[in-house]
C-alpha cells in the first residue's frame with residue numbers, strides 16, 4: 654500500500670504554516686510565555702494531592718450540572734506500557750459504527766457535530782488516494798461496490814508536531830504514548846491544528862452540546878470530560894478506558910473486528926503479533942512523525 658503523496662492528501666489542514674497562521678502562532682507564543690511565566694502550574698507539575706482536589710472539584714461540578722453521579726479519573730500511565738493501534742483495511746465495511754461509538758463514549762458535541770474519527774471512502778480502481786477520498790459518502794448500503802474504507806483519527810505520533818508548537822504546553826505525550834490536552838491550559842490558538850498533518854484535531858467553535866441524558870459519566874481528566882468553547886480536542890485512545898484495562902470504544906463496537914489495540918511493549922500482545930507478522934504501514938511515513946497507529950491488509 655502506497656503512502657499518501659503529499660502533506661495535503663489526508664485532510665484539508667495545511668502542514669506548513671501560512672503567514673496568517675504564523676502571525677497567530679507568534680502572538681499565541683507571546684501569550685503563552687506570559688501565562689506559563691505568571692500563571693498557575695500545569696497539570697503535569699501539580700502534586701498528586703492537588704490533583705485529587707482538582708478532580709474532586711470537577712466531579713462535584715459535573716454531577717451538579719448533569720444531575721447524575723460523574724466520576725473523573727486521574728489515572729496515570731502504567732510502567733511497561735506503550736499503547737498502539739492497528740486497523741485492518743481489508744475488513745472495514747465503512748459502517749461508521751466506530752465514529753458514533755466514539756461520539757457517545759467521549760462526550761463529543763452533537764450540535765454542532767464533532768467527530769474524532771473520519772472514515773474515508775476510496776475507489777478500489779484507484780487504490781489509496783487521499784486527495785480524492787470522500788468522507789461524506791451516503792450510499793443506501795455499505796460497503797459500496799468498487800469502494801474501500803480508511804478510518805483516520807489521531808495517529809498518536811511518537812514525534813508529534815502538535816506538541817512542539819503549543820505555546821502554553823497544554824498538549825504533550827504521556828509515558829504510555831497517549832498524546833493528551835489539558836483543556837484548562839488550551840488557549841484556542843489552533844497552532845497544533847496547523848501542525849498536525851492528519852487533521853486529527855478539532856476546534857470547539859461553540860460550547861459542545863451533549864444532553865444530560867446522553868453524557869457518559871465515566872470520565873478522565875485528560876480525556877472525555879466536558880470541553881469549553883474555544884479549545885481543541887481529539888482522540889485519546891479512550892484514555893478513561895484503556896488505563897483501566899479496557900479496549901477503546903471503537904475497538905469494542907466494530908462489527909467486523911477491523912480494529913486492534915494493545916501494549917506495544919508486551920511481546921505476547923495481539924498488536925505485537927500484527928506488527929511482526931503483517932505488512933503494516935503508517936500514514937505519511939515520509940514526515941517521520943512515527944505514528945503508533947498502523948494500517949494493514951489482513952486478507
Ligand code: SF4
Pocket residue numbers: 744745746747748749750751752772802804906907908909910911912
Ligand atoms: S466500525 Fe469497523 S467496519 Fe465500521 S467503519 Fe469503523 S472500522 Fe470500519
Ligand code: SF4
Pocket residue numbers: 806807808809810813814815816832848849850851852853854887942
Ligand atoms: S496525529 Fe496530529 S494530533 Fe495526533 S499526535 Fe500526531 S500530530 Fe498530534
